[in-house]
Amino acid sequence: MNKTVNQKAWFLVLPVLVLVAFSAVIPLMTVVNYSVQDTFGNNVFFWNGLRWFQDMLESDRMWNALGRQVVFSSIILAIEVPLGVFVALNMPKRGFWASFCLVLMSLPLLIPWNVVGTIWQIFGRVDIGLLGHTLDAVGIDYNYTQGFIAAWATVIAMDVWHWTSLVALLAYAGLQSIPDAYYQAAKIDQASRWAVFRYIELPKMTGVLMIAILLRFMDSFMIYTEPFVVTGGGPGNATTFLSIDLVKMALGQFDLGPAAAFSLMYFLVIMAISWVFYTVMTNLDNRESRR
Amino acid sequence: MAEITLANLAHSYLPDPRTGDDFALKEMNHVWRDGEAYALLGSSGCGKSTLLNIISGLLRPSHGRVLFDGRDVTDAPTAERNIGQVFQFPVVYDTMTVRENLAFPLRNRRMPAAEIARLVQKVGAMIGMEAELDRKARGLTADAKQKISLGRGMVREDVNALLFDEPLTVIDPHMKWELRTQLKKLHQDFGHTMIYVTHDQTEALTFADKVVVMYDGRVVQIGTPQELFERPAHTFVGYFIGSPGMNLFDAQVAGRRARIDGASFDLPAPYVTGRGRVQVGVRPEFVRLATGGGGVPARIDRIEDVGRHRIVRLTVAGGEVSALVPEDGTLPADVDGIVFDPAGINVYEDDWRVAPSAGQEAA
Structure with a gap:
């Protein structure tokens, strides 16, 4: 086929360039701008090189927040993925109850983040909350505003409550795509329940589970609203995750330079990890189609 | 077993x-x-x-x-x-892998490994996939998968x-x-x-x-x-069985005589039929072409040559009928009817075969 060369075609790309510039590139550049400058007030800025980046890399505060963040994401992935798969395996396959379960499962996903936070904030209160009061009544020392373990348990339970449905729904979709003949053949082959899971269900779910893990990882790595509403990052800094710390730094202390450097690094970390996920996933896909 | x-x-x-x-x-x-x-x-x-x-x-x-x-x-x-x-x-x-697939039913029955290896090798040869035993089953063609x-x-x-x-x-x-x-x-x-x-x-x-x-x-x-x-x-x-399938004619049957479309002929044995729909069934292999007004009136519609023999499609009493004729020899030009080889005549009532009543069925 002969292609005609017409440089005017560039004008067709222009709207997208403008849109992306205003929505992403220019705001990002202001952050970049702050990250390499310092000010003593009066809106006068001067060049500061990479000092803020250096400072942040040497700050215990950021490393601690990152550490908490990694621990948090690992724990919720370790709970939500197996739990979601377990729930999906036990959901009815068809009929009225299948639809009923689907609606029930998707309810938590529809609730806004700050409402979820508020629900758990009240639910966990020792004076009026059902959970907090009950735990207190049976003699468990539970107070998420003071206890380190109680705070973490509450934040994790809240995330599991909010997001296990997502994993379950994705896993359920994967399970639904398995033809009945596979289960029949497995019965004929006298496969155990575990073998059916290991060799039929799990392979068919791999694709959707990778997506679930990626989504849950990115989302949990950026978590802000829910713990902010429940614990406000406390007690002390116990549940101060990266986003909470960043907002404290940028808006609480108005340290725009360090906060900008911090957010750029945060952005790069998420990009890097998502890229690794993406590469692994596409490689898996390729391997499947190539064979 | x-x-x-x-x-x-x-x-x-x-x-x-x-x-x-x-x-x-x-x-x-x-x-x-x-x-x-x-x-x-x-x-x-x-x-x-x-x-x-x-x-x-x-x-x-x-x-x-x-x-x-x-x-x-x-x-x-x-x-x-x-x-x-x-x-x-x-x-x-x-x-x-293909090998693990074949071994799966045996492993589920907890057979000894040596026995599994022997059986898998044997069945691998049987389905012609010995060379591919260590390939992953994913990505094989549909017929290879069916062989597995x-x-x-x-x-x-x-x-x-x-x-x-x-x-x-x-x-x-x-x-x-x-x-x-x-x-x-x-x-x-x-x-x-x-x-x-x-x-x-x-x-x-x-x-x-x-x-x-x-x-x-x-x-x-x-x-x-x-x-x-x-x-x-x-x-x-x-x-359903036979190509083409059996021809069926609505008929009146009384004892050894049968009537189709006004023409009557002898049956090989006497039949007793009830009040249901009576039909005579004759496979195309037993239908012979007749000339000179001797059989059931029929008109040739077309002739299909399928190599081993020819299939003659005729119209009898408004319905389509097939007859097989040998590949060699010419067809008479003035075919105006069909007759049946007695060995190939069956009588049906309401779709079920009626046994000859006297038990003297011609072979």
Whole structure:
């Protein structure tokens, strides 16, 4: 086929360039701008090189927040993925109850983040909350505003409550795509329940589970609203995750330079990890189609 | 290996079946003899697969019992029945190699490793995939996957029965012959009870000792290929088996005389018919062309030359009729009727064959 060369075609790309510039590139550049400058007030800025980046890399505060963040994401992935798969395996396959379960499962996903936070904030209160009061009544020392373990348990339970449905729904979709003949053949082959899971269900779910893990990882790595509403990052800094710390730094202390450097690094970390996920996933896909 | 008895078996997918039409499988009593190879033949949707799934236990029959060697297994789960079954569409375990796929049913039965290796090697050779044993099953072609499915069905030597549910649909023709030959050989070597479901009459007739023809949820005839050809018990068997199928004529039958469209002729034996719809069935192989007003009036529509013989399509009493004539020799130009070879005449009432009354049936 002969292609005609017409440089005017560039004008067709222009709207997208403008849109992306205003929505992403220019705001990002202001952050970049702050990250390499310092000010003593009066809106006068001067060049500061990479000092803020250096400072942040040497700050215990950021490393601690990152550490908490990694621990948090690992724990919720370790709970939500197996739990979601377990729930999906036990959901009815068809009929009225299948639809009923689907609606029930998707309810938590529809609730806004700050409402979820508020629900758990009240639910966990020792004076009026059902959970907090009950735990207190049976003699468990539970107070998420003071206890380190109680705070973490509450934040994790809240995330599991909010997001296990997502994993379950994705896993359920994967399970639904398995033809009945596979289960029949497995019965004929006298496969155990575990073998059916290991060799039929799990392979068919791999694709959707990778997506679930990626989504849950990115989302949990950026978590802000829910713990902010429940614990406000406390007690002390116990549940101060990266986003909470960043907002404290940028808006609480108005340290725009360090906060900008911090957010750029945060952005790069998420990009890097998502890229690794993406590469692994596409490689898996390729391997499947190539064979 | 076992003799499989179906006692008063019927199945309906509806919770509360009332009329006969509600049943996917109408009540039947049947014994599948130990060590015989059966073909289950019928058009799509006639209940073949339902019957197979009931035997293997994938489906619990709504009525009646299933017995293996006299033991009631109606409520026994599939795994307990120890049956091999191959489905129409390939089922392979993607993450396993071909070898692991074939070994899977054996490993589930906790056989010793050496025994597994021997059986897998043997079945690998049987399906012609020895070279690919260590490949991942994912990404193989559909017919290779189906060969693995077949292999998994055949790998256990101690199964009670082997059931095949149209297993060769996705396999290409020359491989079909090859695999069918392998199945027959497997049957000769081990004497498993085999039931082979198909809607392809050639496949059924070449595979089986006994062919079971099903129609509308009912077994209409069980017999050798020859019996099905010469004495179809039901008009469905007549036109489903044979190419082209049996010709049917509305007729009046009284004793040894039959009348079709005003022309009467002798039957080989006397028949007594009731008040139902009486038909005379004659396979195209037994229809002869007649001249000079001697037979049932007929007009030639067209002639198809299929190589071995010619098929003459005629119109008789408004319906289409086929006759086979040899490839050599010329057709008379003034054909105006057909006559029947007495050996090939069957009489039907309401679709079921009527036996000659005096028992002096001509062979």
